[in-house]
Amino acid sequence: MASQLRGVQLARLLGQWHALPGRRRSPDYAALAGAVRGLLADGRLPLGVRLPAERDLAEALRISRTTVTAAYRELRDSGHLASRRGAGSWTMLPGTHRVAPNGLWIPLDDRDMLDLGVAALAAPPELLPAARAAAEDLPRYLGGAGYHPIGIIELREAVAQRYTERGLPTSPDQIMVTNGTQHALDLVLRLALSPGGGVLVESPSYPNALAALAARRARITTYGLAADATGWDADLLLGTLRQVRPRVGYLIPDFQNPTGHLMPTELRERLVTTAHAVGTDLVIDESFVDLPLDGTELPPPTASFDRHSRVVSIGGMSKPFWGGLRIGWIRASAPQVQRLAAARVGVDMSSPVLDQLVAVHLLDVAPAIVAARRAQLAIQRDALLGALAARLPQWRVIVPRGGVTLWAELDGPISSALARAAEEVGVRLAPGPRFGLDGTLERFLRLPFTLPAADLVEAVGRIAAVRYDLDRTGSPRWREPSVIA
Known part of the structure; x- marks a missing residue:
């Protein structure tokens, strides 16, 4: 079942559509159609959603129904709307163009490349002492077979304690250790989602999660995040859940990847309540929960509002510690953990x-490591923001309250072309369409601030140079980068 927007909901998404650039040169219906196309291109209006009836939208926008009728006709003519008499009109893209959400690209190992495709930090200095101490502990495990399907007890206790300290009482029996957060997601999907099952995800979202859903042949419904600092529109998000009733919802409420948004407490509680009412299991990705910046206070964990085992939380060591340490975890009810072990x-x-x-x-000394990471990231984020303001002031960036990425709104639908051009000058980028479906998000670009400040400033300088060249030259040769993370 496709979701449907009410007139007031679409009106809120459109905002000041009548004040958009070029408005004075366009009649009302053309300006309205152009605003809807812009929402589709940016991923804020999902594909396959049913638009309001003409009268409903006209009343919400306080314009004539004739104007809405003409705008819908123009959208049909341009291939952005499909209509069937008596059934309504659904959003689409011309030519039913789709972009596969693969996260893994052709592997390249170019050490001279400034890699802004991977949002991960280098290893902390505490890693080597931790590895030496681990080697000294290893002999007491060598007498057994070495198989621990849900993880060794010491690590499950340490992870459970971290949840308890965040206000979510957790026992080791509720923790399963995995080979990274992506592995955790894959295992949860194997248990919770049958092939072809419905899933709700944010748009934009993490490319490797979209790839995992595609591997399960999931029917994906997207909820478009706002381009401003608010992130989630509670009415639209919860309304989509009630209409679509997906089997699974995959969300990143803590410094969302790639936008950096932080979901407020009230919405977390309402989200869990609504998910239970409609029969949706929530998979909550907490990859960035350890990285608030500027003293940002974290809301309670989403699972703290769960009373019916509807919320499964996943996290890991990759973002706050090191991506090369492939340790993740799942927090769920004890019976769910046992079923996950059987599926594993x-x-x-x-x-x-x-x-x-x-x-x-590493978790024994986590407070010191994480504090140093936050200080490092704040410096690098500010360096990246300063470089963008100086070299690309026409780009629009919301300052994130945590995490490791900026989500930049560009000055045109050039993200993929810019990524190709930047590759030629030694900068690897993750273009916007990699974080969405169906060829949308070409006006956006994810920029992680995980490299040293000097490298970030240098990268922005190179990006700015090729950005201005795009208007004067043809498309450069395509060379694909390796991994988005």
Whole structure:
């Protein structure tokens, strides 16, 4: 079932549509059609959603129904709307163009490349001492087979304690250790989602999560995040849940990847209540929960509002610690963890014991590591913001309250072309369409601030140079980068 927008909901998305650039040169119906096309291109208006009836939208916008009728006709003519008499009109893109949401690209290992495609930090100095201590602990495990399907007890206790300290009482039996957060997501989907099942995701969202959903042949419904600092529109998000009733909802409420938005407490509570009412299981990705910046206070974990085992939380060591340490986890009810362990047998037997022991020692000194990471990221974020303001002032960026990425709104639908051009000058970018479906988000670009400040400033200088060249030259040769993370 496709979701449907009411007139007041679409009016809120359109905002000041009559004040858009070029408005004075366009009649009302053309300006309205152009505003709807802009929402589609930016991913804020999902594809396949049913638009309001003409009378409903006319009343919400306080314009004539004739204007809305003409705007819908223009959208049909341009291939952005499909209509069927008596059934309504649905959004689409011309030619039913689709972009596959693959996260993994052709592997390249160019150390001279300034890689802004991967949003991850280098290893902290505490990693080597933790590895040495883990090696000293290893002999007491060597007498067994080494298979621990839900993880060694020391690590499950450490992870459970972290949840408890955040206000979510958790026992080790509610924790399953995985080979990274992506592995955690894959295992949860194997248990919770049948092939072809319905899933609700944010737009934009994490490319590798979209790839995992595509592998399950999921029917994906997108909810478009606002381009301003508000992020989620509660009425639209919860309304979509009630209409679509997906089997699973995959959301990133803590410094959302790629936008950096932080979901407020009230919406978390309403989200869990609504999910229970419609029969949706929520998979909450907490990859960035350890990285608030500027003293931002974190809301309670989304799972703290769960009373019916509808929320499964996933997280890991990659973002606050190091991506090369493939340790993640799932927090769920104890029976769910046992079912996940049974499902895991068909994937792998367990996570490496040595890596788990390294993780235990890192978590012992996590407060110091995370504090240093936050200070480092704040400096690098400000350097990136300063460089963008100086070299690309026409780009619009919302300052994130945490996480490791900026979500930049560009001065035109040039994201993919810019990524191709930047590759030629030694900068690897993750263009906007990689974070969405159906060829949308060409006006956006994710920019992580995980590189040293000097490298970020240099990268922006190169990006600015090729940006201005795009208006004067043809498309450069395509060379694909390796991984988006």
